[in-house]
Amino acid sequence: MQEVVDSNFDALYPQIENAVNNANFITIDAEFSGIYSEEHLKHSLFDSLNDRYKTLKKNIQQFTIVQFGIATFHHVPSENVYKTECFNFYLFPKSIPLKNRKISWQVTSLNFLCKHNFDFNKFLNDGICYLNEPDEKLLKDYLTQGDLANILEHLSFEEEVELNEYKNQLSEWMARSEQTTLKLPVINPVLQYILHKDLRNNYNIWTISDTKSMSFLKTIPDTQEYVSKQENNLEEILLNSFMRFSKIFKLLSSSKKFIVGHNVLLDLMFIHQQFYKPLPDSYTEFKNNIHTLFPKIYDTKFLSFKLRNLYKTEVNWKQNSLNILYEYFTTTGRVLSFNSPNIVLNEECSNQKSYHSAGWDAYFAGCIFVKMAHLFCVKKFGTGLEERIVTHSELMSSVKKFVNSINIARSNEMYMQFDGEDPIFSRPEWLHVKLNSPSIDIKELINKFSSFGTVDVMPFAHRCFLVAVTNHNRLV
Amino acid sequence: MQEVVDSNFDALYPQIENAVNNANFITIDAEFSGIYSEEHLKHSLFDSLNDRYKTLKKNIQQFTIVQFGIATFHHVPSENVYKTECFNFYLFPKSIPLKNRKISWQVTSLNFLCKHNFDFNKFLNDGICYLNEPDEKLLKDYLTQGDLANILEHLSFEEEVELNEYKNQLSEWMARSEQTTLKLPVINPVLQYILHKDLRNNYNIWTISDTKSMSFLKTIPDTQEYVSKQENNLEEILLNSFMRFSKIFKLLSSSKKFIVGHNVLLDLMFIHQQFYKPLPDSYTEFKNNIHTLFPKIYDTKFLSFKLRNLYKTEVNWKQNSLNILYEYFTTTGRVLSFNSPNIVLNEECSNQKSYHSAGWDAYFAGCIFVKMAHLFCVKKFGTGLEERIVTHSELMSSVKKFVNSINIARSNEMYMQFDGEDPIFSRPEWLHVKLNSPSIDIKELINKFSSFGTVDVMPFAHRCFLVAVTNHNRLV
Numbered sequence: 001m002q003e004v005v006d007s008n009f010d011a012l013y014p015q016i017e018n019a020v021n022n023a024n025f026i027t028i029d030a031e032f033s034g035i036y037s038e039e040h041l042k043h044s045l046f047d048s049l050n051d052r053y054k055t056l057k058k059n060i061q062q063f064t065i066v067q068f069g070i071a072t073f074h075h076v077p078s079e080n081v082y083k084t085e086c087f088n089f090y091l092f093p094k095s096i097p098l099k100n101r102k103i104s105w106q107v108t109s110l111n112f113l114c115k116h117n118f119d120f121n122k123f124l125n126d127g128i129c130y131l132n133e134p135d136e137k138l139l140k141d142y143l144t145q146g147d148l149a150n151i152l153e154h155l156s157f158e159e160e161v162e163l164n165e166y167k168n169q170l171s172e173w174m175a176r177s178e179q180t181t182l183k184l185p186v187i188n189p190v191l192q193y194i195l196h197k198d199l200r201n202n203y204n205i206w207t208i209s210d211t212k213s214m215s216f217l218k219t220i221p222d223t224q225e226y227v228s229k230q231e232n233n234l235e236e237i238l239l240n241s242f243m244r245f246s247k248i249f250k251l252l253s254s255s256k257k258f259i260v261g262h263n264v265l266l267d268l269m270f271i272h273q274q275f276y277k278p279l280p281d282s283y284t285e286f287k288n289n290i291h292t293l294f295p296k297i298y299d300t301k302f303l304s305f306k307l308r309n310l311y312k313t314e315v316n317w318k319q320n321s322l323n324i325l326y327e328y329f330t331t332t333g334r335v336l337s338f339n340s341p342n343i344v345l346n347e348e349c350s351n352q353k354s355y356h357s358a359g360w361d362a363y364f365a366g367c368i369f370v371k372m373a374h375l376f377c378v379k380k381f382g383t384g385l386e387e388r389i390v391t392h393s394e395l396m397s398s399v400k401k402f403v404n405s406i407n408i409a410r411s412n413e414m415y416m417q418f419d420g421e422d423p424i425f426s427r428p429e430w431l432h433v434k435l436n437s438p439s440i441d442i443k444e445l446i447n448k449f450s451s452f453g454t455v456d457v458m459p460f461a462h463r464c465f466l467v468a469v470t471n472h473n474r475l476v
Numbered sequence: 477m478q479e480v481v482d483s484n485f486d487a488l489y490p491q492i493e494n495a496v497n498n499a500n501f502i503t504i505d506a507e508f509s510g511i512y513s514e515e516h517l518k519h520s521l522f523d524s525l526n527d528r529y530k531t532l533k534k535n536i537q538q539f540t541i542v543q544f545g546i547a548t549f550h551h552v553p554s555e556n557v558y559k560t561e562c563f564n565f566y567l568f569p570k571s572i573p574l575k576n577r578k579i580s581w582q583v584t585s586l587n588f589l590c591k592h593n594f595d596f597n598k599f600l601n602d603g604i605c606y607l608n609e610p611d612e613k614l615l616k617d618y619l620t621q622g623d624l625a626n627i628l629e630h631l632s633f634e635e636e637v638e639l640n641e642y643k644n645q646l647s648e649w650m651a652r653s654e655q656t657t658l659k660l661p662v663i664n665p666v667l668q669y670i671l672h673k674d675l676r677n678n679y680n681i682w683t684i685s686d687t688k689s690m691s692f693l694k695t696i697p698d699t700q701e702y703v704s705k706q707e708n709n710l711e712e713i714l715l716n717s718f719m720r721f722s723k724i725f726k727l728l729s730s731s732k733k734f735i736v737g738h739n740v741l742l743d744l745m746f747i748h749q750q751f752y753k754p755l756p757d758s759y760t761e762f763k764n765n766i767h768t769l770f771p772k773i774y775d776t777k778f779l780s781f782k783l784r785n786l787y788k789t790e791v792n793w794k795q796n797s798l799n800i801l802y803e804y805f806t807t808t809g810r811v812l813s814f815n816s817p818n819i820v821l822n823e824e825c826s827n828q829k830s831y832h833s834a835g836w837d838a839y840f841a842g843c844i845f846v847k848m849a850h851l852f853c854v855k856k857f858g859t860g861l862e863e864r865i866v867t868h869s870e871l872m873s874s875v876k877k878f879v880n881s882i883n884i885a886r887s888n889e890m891y892m893q894f895d896g897e898d899p900i901f902s903r904p905e906w907l908h909v910k911l912n913s914p915s916i917d918i919k920e921l922i923n924k925f926s927s928f929g930t931v932d933v934m935p936f937a938h939r940c941f942l943v944a945v946t947n948h949n950r951l952v
Contacts (some may be wrong), residue, residue: 036576036632062580095583100512104538104584107569107577108632111602111664114639120596124586156512156584162591188587 001359002347005126007211007243012339014088016070018249019085019346023072024392025258027297027369029301029361030267031067031113034106035060039163049422053283053407056269060408061279062104065091065124065270066113069358070252071366072206073343075392081342088359090119091245092127095191096139097154116356130245133277139242143235148197149291151190163191170195170216174203186214189241211241229388241295247274253293258396262322262365263301265416266408268294290475291418298366302415303399310379311336323355328366339386340374341395343367373399431467477562477835478823479688481602483687485720488563492546495822496727499548500868501774502736503845505837510539510582517753525898528884529759532570532745537755538580541567541746542589542599544721546728547842549819557560558846566595567721568603572615573630573666592832602687606721609753617719619711624673627666628901646671646692650679661824662690662793665717666891672710687717725751729769734872736799739777740843741892742880744770767880767894770863776801776841777883778891779848779875786855787812799831802840815862816850817871819843849875907943 004012037059037195068089073082077337093101111139114120131139142151155163165182173182186192192209199205199216205216240247249271252259261267268290273279276293280286290297296318304320314336329337343366353360376398378385404418416422433445442457445465453470458465480488496502514537523531544565569577590596607615618627631639642660649658662668668685675681675692682693716723722938725747727734737743739837743764749755752769756762766773778794789811793804805813817840829836851875854861880894891900909921918933921941925931929946 038576038580093583095587100514101583102510102513102580103583104578104580107571107579108634110579111571112634114600120600124590124596158588187591223806263831368483 001088001345001353001357001363003122003313003359004087004089004128006092006128007124007126009128012284013247015085016087016248017251019072019074019087020070020255020257022074023257024075024082025073025260025366025369026252026255027069027071027073027362028252028267029069029261029265029358029365030065030270031356031358032060032109032266032270034063034068034108034109035266036106045062048285050406051412053286054281056266057279058133059270060266061271061273062102063106063109064093065267065274066103066127067091067118067358069360069362070248070250071359073366073370075341077389077391079342079344080339080389081344082366083344083365084141084366085346086359086363088357089245089248090123090127090131092123094189094242095159096135096242097151098138098142098244099135100156104235105473112356116354118357129153129242130249130275132241132246132273132275134398136239136243136246137443139239141238146331148194153193155190159188159191162188163194166191166195170199170205174205174214174218178285180218182216184214184216185212185354186188189238193238225456225457243293246275256295258296258298259294260298260300260365260369262325262361262368263284263300263407263409264297264299266410268297268406287416293420297404297406298369298399298402299406300369300372302405303369303376303402305407306402307372309373311375312474315375322361322364322368325368329368332353333371335369337374339389341370341390343370370395433465433467435463435465477564477821477833478614479598479835480565482604482720483602485604486510489723490735491561492563492724493727493758493820495548495550495563496546497730498550499731499732499733500551500558501524501549501736501842501845501872502728502731503545503549503736503838503842504728504743505545505737505834505841506541506592506746507543507594507832507834507895508536508539508580508585508742508746509542510585511536511742512582513538513580525884525890525892526759529762535744536742537744537749538578539582539585540569540579541743541750542579542603543594545836545838547725547835547838549842549846551817553865555818555820555869556815556865557820559583559820559822559837559844561822561843562835562839564833565724566599566603566607570605570665570718571632571635572607572611572718572892574614574618575611576632576808588633588832589627592830594833595921604721605718606725606751607718608749608751610721612715612719612722613828619715624670627670631666635664635667639670642667642671646675646681646682649692650694656694658692658785660690660692661688663930664690665675665714669714699925722751732771732871734772734774736774736776736841736845738775738801738837738844739885739886740773741774744773744882763885765893771895773880773894774845774878774881775874775882775891776845776848778881781796781880781883782878783848783851787851791851798837798840798844801844805844807858807938809847813847813850814867815847817866819846843948847870852917909943910939911939911941 002012002015004016004409059447068091069087071084071086072090075082093103117425166186169184170182173179186195186209192214195214196207196209199207202284206219208215208217217399218454269279269286272286272289272293276289280289301320303326304317308317308320316332343363347365353363355364357363373395374390377390377394381390381394384421404420406416406418408414408416412424422434435445442459442465445467446455446457449469451474452472456468458466458468480492490895544567545563546565547560547562549560550750551558571577575583585832600641619625642662645756645898647662648660649655660687662671662922668690672683672685675683682695684691686691706792745755745762746770748765752765756765775798778800780793784791784793784796792808793800819839821839829839831840849871851868853866857870880896882892882894884890884892890899911917911921918935918941921943922931922933923941925945928948932944934942934944
């Protein structure tokens with residue numbers, strides 16, 4: 001897996017672009033800074049999908065994706081393998097003029113990421129920046145209209161202090177004649193932009209920058225090529241430094257490849273607000289937007305429910321979380337998925353595969369997608385399939401009817417359909433329960449219904465309740 | 477300087493307590509996760525102190541102190557020194573039941589701390605927890621009333637997953653007879669509490685914990701002492717693990733020592749909301765609360781304005797930020813403060829003194845406090861003082877009239893008085909300006925008044941403005 005950070009982004013981009021363009025399908029996963037802003041968010045079986053969307057929107061608004069994983073899967077029929085490349089991006093929102101950017105963390109999410117070895121120093125010092133479309137426009141307009149004075153006016157206090165430090169060092173250096181170059185640790189791209197502009201225009205000093213520093217030269221280098229390379233549009237350079245991950249988002253969307261994720265609803269909502277536009281109030285508009293951005297999405301969590309229904313007792317995972325499914329297919333499930341395509345990483349893999357690293361989780365989602373598609377294929381074409389190599393088209397056609405069906409939490413029947421009307425729920429109707437005996441309380445009521453799956457109870461009058469459960473039949 | 481984190485807190489506490497109790501005065505400093513939540517907060521010369529308090533309150537509410545510095549200064553007359561001990565606390569709010577704790581960061585503050593080598597991994601993995609009074613009460617009540625089932629119900633999803641992992645490992649271990657002990661990396665104090673309770677009561681397994689792990693023993697150790705030590709009230713242990721820095725806050729407040737800080741208003745506001753109570757709406761109530769908590773406060777930024785007024789051109793620092801003042805007194809200002817008490821660190825200091833580390837900034841504030849107090853003393857007792865050693869009482873009496881006068885930003889005349897009525901401002905009255913010539917714009921207007929210090933302009937009708945400036949006279 002490749003760790004992608006700000007300082008190696010430009011070097012790795014061609015490889016990422018190539019992997020995306022050659023992929024048969026692409027898996028994604030994201031780690032978030034938080035998902036609950038309310039004290040006690042509980043999804044309820046009484047929620048409509050519209051309610052659910054609104055609740056999630058309200059809760060995730062202040063949080064962000066801090067790590068994004070992409071794995072690309074390219075089928076090689078002759079070897080019966082999917083070759084995969086796997087990228088793990090650390091995302092950090094650089095401060096932009098006109099906008100006081102903030103990051104909110106839920107403490108439990110921080111603990112969770114700490115536990116799973118998220119590298120906070122890498123995130124903070126070398127995270128990749130992104131803008132959504134409104135912020136991109138804001139910055140573009142600002143750079144088009146703004147003169148340097150305007151930009152200076154919008155610096156934060158800390159940025160002003162930092163800029164003044166550099167300016168002091170520069171004046172001192174300019175006054176001394178012996179040193180021809182000076183290197184300063186200017187990281188902030190806005191300060192880089194200001195110093196480029198100021199030194200080149202007002203002092204005839206030549207300037208060069210990378211993501212971690214700026215160099216200042218008293219003599220402009222001779223070679224024409226060198227100068228022209230550096231004379232690129234500074235506004236464009238600045239804008240690009242803010243848009244790095246937005247470029248990946250646009251690449252993914254414009255590729256129109258199959259996108260696969262495990263329990264992918266929140267990922268899609270975060271992607272929408274962070275790289276595209278703030279989430280709309282309308283649930284339908286959200287679905288339409290996502291469908292335009294990513295016309296073909298598979299949710300492996302949704303597939304896992306369908307597969308279990310299809311195979312019943314043959315398929316016997318205890319839970320359908322990503323790690324349990326991956327472990328199932330690498331242990332007991334291996335026999336069942338006999339002769340299914342293997343997954344081969346396109347690189348020497350030195351770091352250990354670990355759950356809850358976005359890059360690896362994307363990889364795991366891709367692995368279980370292939371294995372599950374194969375099992376659907378076996379049912380479709382019969383068990384003879386085990387003796388021959390399945391084609392990529394056969395695999396994809398066997399899951400075709402599940403495209404754009406997205407799992408929602410706390411339900412094994414309800415789901416969102418992103419390319420059309422949501423399904424009519426086949427959930428049991430709500431029961432109206434009146435407790436006549438004073439010896440029965442809500443806890444007992446819940447206990448009594450617990451064999452029908454998850455139970456939600458809503459009081460509506462004295463000792464009267466509505467009861468919702470997930471299943472029509474008692475679970476064994 | 478001592479770095480104080482969760483894992484060494486209990487070991488260092490006696491030293492800290494001793495240093496505080498023996499101090500003649502104590503300096504404090506804090507680093508924040510952010511200070512502006514609005515897009516563009518600009519303090520204005522039109523603000524009243526009440527306005528200022530309200531604006532700051534609104535802006536800092538969502539942010540927290542992430543590092544707290546304390547330096548204790550103990551006078552040794554025979555050596556003409558202040559011996560100092562210096563502590564740098566990393567603060568991190570552990571998740572508590574019933575409360576979804578969050579941390580908000582301003583991106584510019586993150587960048588600032590990164591630049592100044594704030595150790596984020598230390599902060600996240602070993603930060604010290606705190607509760608303010610309402611949260612302390614919440615947790616206490618909860619632990620008093622709550623049975624284990626109630627606590628389990630309030631776990632976050634991540635905590636539930638983590639607990640289940642431990643329980644699986646424990647069941648497996650209990651089923652196997654060969655191993656007598658098991659060690660698990662349980663850090664979360666609530667999960668520790670649950671496991672202590674559950675294993676001791678339901679399985680007759682003995683449990684031991686520290687801040688980083690728990691050990692489980694199939695045989696209860698023999699020695700009585702050992703058992704009784706471990707049988708401490710688990711509720712109290714849990715509460716204490718959340719209250720570590722609150723204990724330091726209570727120590728500081730109950731010591732009733734002189735508290736010194738540089739530009740200390742925000743520090744006091746954050747202390748109030750984070751360790752005491754949410755900030756009240758009433759500015760007067762806030763001042764009263766702080767005065768009750770810390771009856772004697774000095775603000776070295778305020779002192780520096782007064783000292784400069786007293787010494788005029790003799791004192792010639794360019795700015796009165798903490799680092800510039802400290803550098804002044806260690807270079808050009810040394811002659812002026814001749815024979816003033818020296819500051820001696822009570823320990824071998826291996827790490828370099830650096831600005832914007834809360835511990836060192838507290839230390840620097842203490843150094844300039846002593847030097848400035850000495851200069852006030854020289855003016856008071858005449859220059860003969862340079863030939864004898866000044867006493868601590870003489871130093872303190874020379875700054876006595878400035879006690880509880882707290883600097884506010886963007887002003888060298890206005891200040892807050894914490895033990896009484898705020899002063900009547902001696903600021904120039906606002907001017908009403910009408911621009912008759914169409915060739916004059918606001919920028920020129922500001923330019924025209926800039927020799928009177930900071931200029932704020934408030935439009936109130938077509939080409940009519942109110943103009944506020946900081947000084948009556950033109951600055952040279």
